Amino acid sequence: MSVPKIVILGAGYGGLMTAKGLQKELNYNEAEVTLVNQNSYHYITTKLHEPAAGTAHHDHARIAIEDVINTKKIKFIRDRVTSINLQQKEVQLEKGDEPLKYDYLVIGLGSAPETFGIKGxxxxxxxxxxxxxxxxxxxxxxxxxxxxxxxxxxxxxxxxxxxxxxxxxxxxxxxxxxxxxxxxxxxxxxxxxxxxxxxxxxxxxxxxxxxxxxxxxxxxxxxxxxxxxxxxxxxxxxxxxxxxxxxxxxxxxxxxTGGVRGNKLVEDSGIETMRGRVKVDEFLRAPGYDNVFVLGDSSLVFNEDGERPYPPTAQIATQQGQCLGKNLAALIRGGEMKPFKYEPKGTVASLGRKEAIGVVGNKKMAGGMAAFMKKVIDLRWLFLLGGVSLVLRKGKL
Amino acid sequence: MSVPKIVILGAGYGGLMTAKGLQKELNYNEAEVTLVNQNSYHYITTKLHEPAAGTAHHDHARIAIEDVINTKKIKFIRDRVTSINLQQKEVQLEKGDEPLKYDYLVIGLGSAPETFGIKGxxxxxxxxxxxxxxxxxxxxxxxxxxxxxxxxxxxxxxxxxxxxxxxxxxxxxxxxxxxxxxxxxxxxxxxxxxxxxxxxxxxxxxxxxxxxxxxxxxxxxxxxxxxxxxxxxxxxxxxxxxxxxxxxxxxxxxxxTGGVRGNKLVEDSGIETMRGRVKVDEFLRAPGYDNVFVLGDSSLVFNEDGERPYPPTAQIATQQGQCLGKNLAALIRGGEMKPFKYEPKGTVASLGRKEAIGVVGNKKMAGGMAAFMKKVIDLRWLFLLGGVSLVLRKGKL
The missing domain is CATH 3.50.50.60 (FAD/NAD(P)-binding domain)
Known part of the structure; x- marks a missing residue:
C-alpha cells in the first residue's frame, strides 16, 4: 500500500513553512513529501531591496534549502515547473522526463510584476x-x-x-x-x-x-x-x-515596484484567478479542487468583512504555511482541518539601515526603534526556518 | 625681472618625473613651474589591467598628485588642455579664462587608442x-x-x-x-x-x-x-x-588593446607627427621648436640604428622625464643639456597575480620569479614618485 504523495511547488515563505510543518508533524512512513523549487535556495523577499541597492550582499538574502529542510524526510527537487495538470493530478517539470504525480498539491509559486498595461x-x-x-x-x-x-x-x-x-x-x-x-x-x-x-x-x-x-x-x-x-x-x-x-x-x-500579480502557471492550470491569484476557501483550497492548496502571492485571502483582500506579504504567506502544514498532516490521518485566520502582527517599513516606520501591535513607531523592530522581524523568520543556529549564522542586528 | 615659466602638460610618467626633477634641482626663485593635469591624480598605466579585470581596486592604480609633488614649488592646475598655441607660447585650458603663458613647454599628454581604421x-x-x-x-x-x-x-x-x-x-x-x-x-x-x-x-x-x-x-x-x-x-x-x-x-x-597613437592635441598644435606622435631630437625637442619638449606616448624615440621606434612604455617615459628635469634646470641656468639615451632595463609581462614572463638584464625568467620581479618594478615606480613612504603606503608584494 502506497502512502499519499504531497507535492509542494515553490520554496517561498508559504511552501517552505508547509514543508517544515510536515517534516515536524509526520513520521517517515505517513506521506511522501516532495518540495520543488527552481533554485537551490530560498530567498528572503523582504530583504531583496538591500542587495538591489547594493547595501547588502545577495547572499544575506538567501538560504540553501538543504540547510533548513531535512532531506531524509522531504524530497527536494531543484527544477522549474512548466505546467500543472489538475485532471491527471501531475506536474510537469523542465528537466524531469516523468511528470510528478500527487495526491495533494500545494501551490506557492509566488508572483510576477504587475505592469498595469504601462507601455514599455x-x-x-x-x-x-x-x-x-x-x-x-x-x-x-x-x-x-x-x-x-x-x-x-x-x-x-x-x-x-x-x-x-x-x-x-x-x-x-x-x-x-x-x-x-x-x-x-x-x-x-x-x-x-x-x-x-x-x-x-x-x-x-x-x-x-x-x-x-x-x-x-x-x-x-x-x-x-x-x-x-x-x-x-x-x-x-x-x-x-x-x-x-x-x-x-x-x-x-x-x-x-508598483505591484505584483500571481504566477501565470496558476492561471494556465485552469484554476479561476483574479490577476493570476486564486481566491482560496477557508482551508486555502482552490475553488473546485479539494486536494489543491494555494498560498502566498499566488493566493487571495479576503479580510473579515470579505470586502478587500489582504496585501500579499511574507507575513501572511508564513502564517498560511504554518496552518497548511498542520492541516495536511490532519488530513492524511483522517482528522479535521482548521480554517485559516490571518493575524496581522504589524508592519514595519525600513528607510535604509538606521531609519524605519511601522506599526507593531497597536503601537506606532518611527526612527531607530522601528529600525530595530524591523531587524527583530527579520530574525524571527530565520528562527522559524532554522532555529537559533540559523539566526546566529545569518542574522545581524 | 621675471623668472622663466615652465609649463608641463600631463602628469603621466614623463610629466611627473620632469616635475619631480625640477622640484629637486631648482630653487624657489629660479623658475615658475606649472603642472597641468585633467585629474587630481596620476594613474599607474602599467597597473590598469588589474582594475579593468576587477582583480585590484582602481585606487591601487592612482596616486594623488599633491601627495607626490611639493605644491609650494610646483603650481598644480587641475584642468583639461583644449589647445596649444606654439606661436603665442600659450596653452588654452577648459576652465581657465586666461591662456597659460610659457617660456618652456613640456608635452606629456599621453596616448589615445589606435584603431587602425577597424569599423565600429x-x-x-x-x-x-x-x-x-x-x-x-x-x-x-x-x-x-x-x-x-x-x-x-x-x-x-x-x-x-x-x-x-x-x-x-x-x-x-x-x-x-x-x-x-x-x-x-x-x-x-x-x-x-x-x-x-x-x-x-x-x-x-x-x-x-x-x-x-x-x-x-x-x-x-x-x-x-x-x-x-x-x-x-x-x-x-x-x-x-x-x-x-x-x-x-x-x-x-x-x-x-591593439595599440595606441599620440594625443590629437599635439597634432592639432601644428607640430609634425607620425600617428599623433612627435619624432623628437636628442634633447626631446619637437622639430622646429627649441622650447617645446615632448615625452612619453606623445613622443617617438628611435633606436640606435635609427630604424625602429622604441615601443611606448612607462619605462622610457620615466627615463625621459628624469633626463628632461635635469636638462631644463641646466637650460635656465645657461648650462648644457645632455642628450637622452634610453637604457632598457628589461620587460616583464604579468599573467595574473602569480605568473609572469620577462627579460631583466640578460636574464629570461618565467613563473613565480618573474611575477616577483614585476612587483619589484611596480614598487620602483612608487619609490621614484614618493620615496619609501609611498612604497609603504601603496605598495604590495
Missing amino acids: LLENALFIRNIDSVRMIREHIEYMFARYPSEKKEELITIVVGGAGFTGIEYVGELVDRMPELCREYDIPLEKVRIVNIEAAPTVLPGFDKELVDYAVKYLESKGVEFLISTPIEECTQDGVIVKGGKEIKASTVVW | LLENALFIRNIDSVRMIREHIEYMFARYPSEKKEELITIVVGGAGFTGIEYVGELVDRMPELCREYDIPLEKVRIVNIEAAPTVLPGFDKELVDYAVKYLESKGVEFLISTPIEECTQDGVIVKGGKEIKASTVVW
Whole structure:
C-alpha cells in the first residue's frame, strides 16, 4: 500500500513553512513529501531591496534549502515547473522526463510584476523579484555610474523608482544609504545624483498611518529624494519614463515596484484567478479542487468583512504555511482541518539601515526603534526556518 | 625681472618625473613651474589591467598628485588642455579664462587608442586607458555576468580581447584570475565563460622571446583562454567582432588593446607627427621648436640604428622625464643639456597575480620569479614618485 504523495511547488515563505510543518508533524512512513523549487535556495523577499541597492550582499538574502529542510524526510527537487495538470493530478517539470504525480498539491509559486498595461515597462524597467534580478539591478546601477565620469550624461546617475508602496519606499531608503559610497567609488559629486520616486496614488505608502508617512517622506526628502505623487507613469522607454501630461524624466535606471500579480502557471492550470491569484476557501483550497492548496502571492485571502483582500506579504504567506502544514498532516490521518485566520502582527517599513516606520501591535513607531523592530522581524523568520543556529549564522542586528 | 615659466602638460610618467626633477634641482626663485593635469591624480598605466579585470581596486592604480609633488614649488592646475598655441607660447585650458603663458613647454599628454581604421571599434569596444575607463570595463563585465542567470545568452559571458601585445596578454592574465570569483558571485559555471584573445600578427607578444611566449600561451590556454592568431578583426559591432574571412564571434564585451597613437592635441598644435606622435631630437625637442619638449606616448624615440621606434612604455617615459628635469634646470641656468639615451632595463609581462614572463638584464625568467620581479618594478615606480613612504603606503608584494 502506497502512502499519499504531497507535492509542494515553490520554496517561498508559504511552501517552505508547509514543508517544515510536515517534516515536524509526520513520521517517515505517513506521506511522501516532495518540495520543488527552481533554485537551490530560498530567498528572503523582504530583504531583496538591500542587495538591489547594493547595501547588502545577495547572499544575506538567501538560504540553501538543504540547510533548513531535512532531506531524509522531504524530497527536494531543484527544477522549474512548466505546467500543472489538475485532471491527471501531475506536474510537469523542465528537466524531469516523468511528470510528478500527487495526491495533494500545494501551490506557492509566488508572483510576477504587475505592469498595469504601462507601455514599455516589461521591456525597459528592472524588477525587484529574486536573487538574479536584484544583483542585476545592483550591477546595472554601478555600470551606469561607472560610465558617468567619461560620458557625463545626467540620466546615467538618475534613478527612477516606480511605485511608492512598501517595496518602493524601502528601496528608496536603501538607495539613499548607498549613494555616498557609490559616488566616492566613481568620483561623482553626490548632489548630482537624482532619485525620483513616482506614484500614481495620491499618497506615498497608501494605507499607512498618515503621521508615519509624513515622517518617511520628510526623512527621504531631506536626503534628496524627489517624490512625484498622483503621477501615473504612462510609458517606460530606453531613455526613462513619460508621466501623465507628457513630461519625460530621463533616467538610465527605472526600477518598478508598483505591484505584483500571481504566477501565470496558476492561471494556465485552469484554476479561476483574479490577476493570476486564486481566491482560496477557508482551508486555502482552490475553488473546485479539494486536494489543491494555494498560498502566498499566488493566493487571495479576503479580510473579515470579505470586502478587500489582504496585501500579499511574507507575513501572511508564513502564517498560511504554518496552518497548511498542520492541516495536511490532519488530513492524511483522517482528522479535521482548521480554517485559516490571518493575524496581522504589524508592519514595519525600513528607510535604509538606521531609519524605519511601522506599526507593531497597536503601537506606532518611527526612527531607530522601528529600525530595530524591523531587524527583530527579520530574525524571527530565520528562527522559524532554522532555529537559533540559523539566526546566529545569518542574522545581524 | 621675471623668472622663466615652465609649463608641463600631463602628469603621466614623463610629466611627473620632469616635475619631480625640477622640484629637486631648482630653487624657489629660479623658475615658475606649472603642472597641468585633467585629474587630481596620476594613474599607474602599467597597473590598469588589474582594475579593468576587477582583480585590484582602481585606487591601487592612482596616486594623488599633491601627495607626490611639493605644491609650494610646483603650481598644480587641475584642468583639461583644449589647445596649444606654439606661436603665442600659450596653452588654452577648459576652465581657465586666461591662456597659460610659457617660456618652456613640456608635452606629456599621453596616448589615445589606435584603431587602425577597424569599423565600429571606437563606438563598440572598451579601452584600457585611464581610471574612468577601467572601472567602467570592470562594471561592464560585472553587469553582463549579472544578466546571464536570467537571460542565458552565451555572449554575455564571452569576453573578446583584441590584441595580444603586452597589455592584451597582461589583461587576459588578470581575467583568468578573476573569473572563478565572478562566476561564484553570479552562480555561473566557470566552464561556460569564454575568453578569446584575437591578434592580427602571426604571434602572441610580437618581439618577445619565443620560449617565453610559448610559456605564456601554454599557461593561459591551460586556464581556458582561446587564442586566434594571424586573425585581423575586420569589424566590431554591438554583438561582438567579425574577423577576417567573415566569421563572427558574439561577445557582449570587447576590450581593445591593439595599440595606441599620440594625443590629437599635439597634432592639432601644428607640430609634425607620425600617428599623433612627435619624432623628437636628442634633447626631446619637437622639430622646429627649441622650447617645446615632448615625452612619453606623445613622443617617438628611435633606436640606435635609427630604424625602429622604441615601443611606448612607462619605462622610457620615466627615463625621459628624469633626463628632461635635469636638462631644463641646466637650460635656465645657461648650462648644457645632455642628450637622452634610453637604457632598457628589461620587460616583464604579468599573467595574473602569480605568473609572469620577462627579460631583466640578460636574464629570461618565467613563473613565480618573474611575477616577483614585476612587483619589484611596480614598487620602483612608487619609490621614484614618493620615496619609501609611498612604497609603504601603496605598495604590495
